[in-house]
Amino acid sequence: MGPTALITGITGQDGSYLAELLLSRGYRVIGLLRRTSTTSIERIGHIQDRLTLVSGDLTDEVSLINLLREFRPAEVYNLAAQSFVQVSWSQPVLTGETTALGVTRLLDAIRIVDPEIRFYQASSSEMFGRVRQVPQDETTPFYPRSPYGVAKVYGHWITVNYRESYGLFATSGILFNHESPRRGLEFVTRKVTHGAARIAAGLQRELRLGNLEARRDWGYAGDYVEAMVAMLARDEPTDYVIATGQTHSVRELCEVAFGTLGLNWEDHVVVDPALLRPAEVDLLVGDASRAARELSWRAQVDFYGLIEMMVAADRAALVG
Secondary structure (H helix, E strand, O other), X not given: OOOEEEEEOOOOHHHHHHHXXXXXXXXXXXXXXXXXXXXXXXXXXXXXXXXXXXXXXXXXXXXXXXXXXXXXXXXXXXXXXXXXXXXXXXXXXXXXXXXXXXHHHHHHXXXXXXXXXXXXXXXXXXXXXXXXXXXXXXXXXXXXXXHHHXXXXXXXXXXXXXXHHHOOEEEEEEEOOEEOOOOOOOOHHHHHHHHHHHHHOOOXXXXXXXXXXXXXXXXXXXXXXXXXXXXXXXXXXXOEEEOOXXXXXXXXXHHHXXXXXXXXXXXXXXXOHHHOOOOOOOOOOXXXXXXXXXXXXXXXXXXXXXXXXXXXXXXXXXXX
8 A cells, every 4th residue: 555645625626636646656545525414526436435535624623633643644635625716705704714724724733743744735826816927936926816815825825834834844836727527617617618518409598707808827637636746746845836828818718618519609608797706816827837847747738628628528418
């Protein structure tokens, strides 16, 4: 049996891809599940029998301490969070409890139980918000524009503080937008690919979206989890921007997704002012040159391949 890794947020998009990758490398994988009445394990159903799933919560430090003592992981990947920007406006306190303070509780549990554990924190390009420079790299100042972004900045800096104050091997991946067929329907990429597939199948007539001019640096989640594992394999912990270095607008996203299905997006997309953010972020585009240099990491799937992959998956799911 290889090393043990604990993944929080294992039922999410990134957690499922990361679990697959670690299993392929011989890891024993422990997945933290928050106890709810409707926990969905759809994304990890195909590997569930190879995982150890345990109950715990980032709002309960005692549960985290007990889990670390029981399973003694060599690596901890913290992917759990309230991860939807729009929801953070309606649930700002909950977002802070999990996405910000949850990181502190997990780091403190590691400090108490086993300071030799290697820790990965999922930071976010949303921390840059009203950007100070384009493109953004590891030295770019943060200016978050949502409660989610603010909470992620806290999680990022508390990780740095525990690394520098307690000597923990704690590293953050500042990941730009990364998508896949496993992305939740509340995220714009999947909303578009799923909506286009439904329209092509005659199941709906229109797709309502917010700001079509918003631009993002979109990559493939399966590529990005490779970077997470590479970060914890380094001799020294540090933080990395993980991105493609290319941006595309929501308008382009619609063009590609609908075009893949032989449709004209302008016939179906309706701009809904209710879906506009209270504060939009500026041009988020990442400079991942440090990751390329030190981790030998580069995005393998480009924007067009990613959207075509997502549309194909959504179409296949509809036709059964």
